[in-house]
Amino acid sequence: MASGVVPDDQALLEALADGDLGALSQLYDRHAPWLSVRLTRRCNDREVVADVLQDTFVAVWQGAGRYQGRGEVGAWMWGIAIRRLVSRLRTRRDVVLMGNPVSMGSSAAGAPSLAVEDELLQGVEYGDLGHAMASLSPEMRAVIQATVLDGLTTREAARLLGIPQGTVKTRSHRAKAHLRASLLEGRRS
Structure with missing residues (x-):
């Protein structure tokens, strides 16, 4: 060089x-x-x-x-x-995984949650999408982060998250519908 x-x-x-x-x-x-x-x-x-x-x-x-x-x-x-x-x-x-404390069983509250710093970074990093993602359940958010943001295949995301591939697909479909509705609602406001 x-x-x-x-x-x-x-x-x-x-x-x-x-x-x-x-x-x-x-x-x-x-x-x-x-x-x-x-x-x-x-x-x-x-x-x-x-x-x-x-x-x-x-x-x-x-x-x-x-x-x-x-x-x-x-x-x-x-x-x-x-x-x-x-x-x-x-x-x-x-x-x-994906900013959520997980013991692959369940947490004390039954579902993992983001730390305040991660929520703030997510909002800054993704703007309106970050706010819409914050309204997702932790399970749906983890699937979207794995498949959409990180580009993993359904199979890879299933392995990473410790859930069946069909569950990844279902959560992804529901999360995308929720995000779409949330972003459309945000534009109308």
């Missing part, structure tokens, strides 16, 4: 595919902080997040030559990270 020039992500992946480990270091410095934050919002175990982050960058290093240049590199990396997290959490039962 030419000195003094800040390469874009695509150029770094190409350099990494050619064996330039300095490119991996630059990608790590650029993307690890935000990937870690997003993973932490979905899992309360810092060790799991650290392992998933490491696995993600190993996969980036090994798969750099297979990246086809479609979409943003960051989105491609997030896809790798969230799928690694899903794989890692398949057998775990004591994690925080």
